[in-house]
Every structure is written in C-alpha cells, then in structure tokens.
Amino acid sequence: MQHTLKDQVTFKGGGLHSGEPVTMIVSPALANQGIKFIRQDITDVDNVIPAQWDMVEASQLCTRLTNKAGISVSTIEHVIAAFAGLGIDNAIVILDDGEVPIMDGSSKQFVDAFKQVGLQSLDAPRKALRILKTVEIKDDQGRMARFEPDVSSVFEYTIDFDNDMIGRQSYTFDLNDNVAFQNELSDCRTFTRMQDVTMLQQAGLIKGGGLDNAVVYDNDRVLNPEGLRRGDEAVRHKLLDAIGDTYLLGMPVIGRFVCEKGGHALTNQLLHELMSDPRHYTVIEDHLGIGTSSSDGNVSSTSKLAYNA
C-alpha cells in the first residue's frame, strides 16, 4: 500500500546555500499525489513543484527542482531521502523560501519527526520501478553511475578523495531494510574539504554553511569539535543523497544502483538515460514494500516499533 504522514510536521531552519531562514511544513497527501513542493512566498505564477527526475537542474552541490514557470526549490535531497527511507509516497511540502532547511546536514531530524507523527496507509497499491537492462554512464574523469537488475533495492557507492581522512570509501546498502536506513545512514552529514570552502563562498554558495550542518575535513583532521558520527560518514552521506535523488523517479527502484565518484548531476543523468528507453525498466506493484517495515499495510504498529527500537 501507499503511505503518507498521519499529521503535518513543521521544520524551521536555514538554507545551506542561501543562508536565509525558512519554515517548511510537511503535510499528508492523498494517494497517487506523489511528493510536491509548494512555494508559499510565490503567488503570481505557478508555485507547485513536483518532485520529479525530469524537473532537476543539474548541480554538483545540491539537487534543485524547477517547474515550468521557472520557480525552484533547492537542496531537496535529504528530505526526499527521508521519504524514500521510510516508504512515504505522498506528501505536500510547503516552504516560504526557495531552499529546504539544511537542519544538521543529514536526514536525521526529518526521519525522527516523521516517525514521531507516524505514517498512515492509503487505499492504493504502491508501485516500484524494476530495472530490466543494465544502464551505465561514465565520464572521462573516472565518474560512473549504473543501474543493473537485482531482486532488491540495493545501493553501492564508492568515493575516492585526495584527502587523508576521506580517502577511498565503499558502502553497500539495501533500502528494503528501513531500520538499517534509520540506524546506519539517516544521520550521516554532508561534508566538504577546507580547501573547497573558500571557492564555494566566492561562488556565492554555502552562505548558511557551518560546523553545525556539515563535516569539514582539513587534511588529516575534522574541524567539527564533536568529530565524525561514523568513520565512513562521507560515503554513507553520498548513499543518502543517491537514495533521495533516485526517489525522484516517483517510486522505489528494484535493482542495483552502483556509483563511483558520482554526485547529484551524474545520478540525474543516469535517471535520464534509464527513462530514455522503456525497454530498460518495467513498473510493477511493490511486492517488497521497500522502505516500509512490512508490506501488509499495518503501518501504524510497524512505524511505532521502529521508533521504539
């Protein structure tokens, strides 16, 4: 079955790149509505922005959606990852500015709040996109992203940074285990290197960035006084991003996503390649209940269980 939230949840914070304060209200939605953003501060043109793969503007640093009227919402990936990881299909996300609040740089506060309010099952079957043929894209700098057929919803990521503390990290994760999503991925924060901070600031980005919402690596040390949440927090965060970015297909994927040295733009290019040929995939009923603890629709009790665990 499809799911939405039982009640609305409000988040207050600042945009990572804009530095502007923003209030975000996530509300329940009806079956088959999907995830939609609404820019409450825009009233003269269409202010509804569907969370769809073909509305993404390519960016290395965040995922931005833009509707046909040119209205955008940025840095959507961590809240979308929370929807994906908890199996939430339908929600309305109302903002009074153009960027989702960065919170602590991870999906943790979104996941905690959604679990607290609880999920509601809807009287409509959930769909999943099953990969039928391997689809791969590469560039000349060693970046690669691929979907291949699999029986579950698997994400495999490798990063390789010229930095002593990050270095090469790999992690494989099955999204079908939503308790693992909550415990192992959802609190992993976005990160940057000290040498990149000045460049990003000069480009007018990360105006709201700080040690309370991003891990900053400076050669062989981490500048955040509390240190890392996991030794391999960086690659786990990239997985979190990939889970959010691929959920813009509007449903979970049954297949294996493999990525090496990728990012938001590469993942979105892969989605375009995947959807360019209907022979690459088929849409089926989600018999696994990906992201939800069970597929029997008994969400109230399972979400409570996961919360107490």
Ligand SMILES: [Zn+2]
């Ligand atoms: Zn991220």
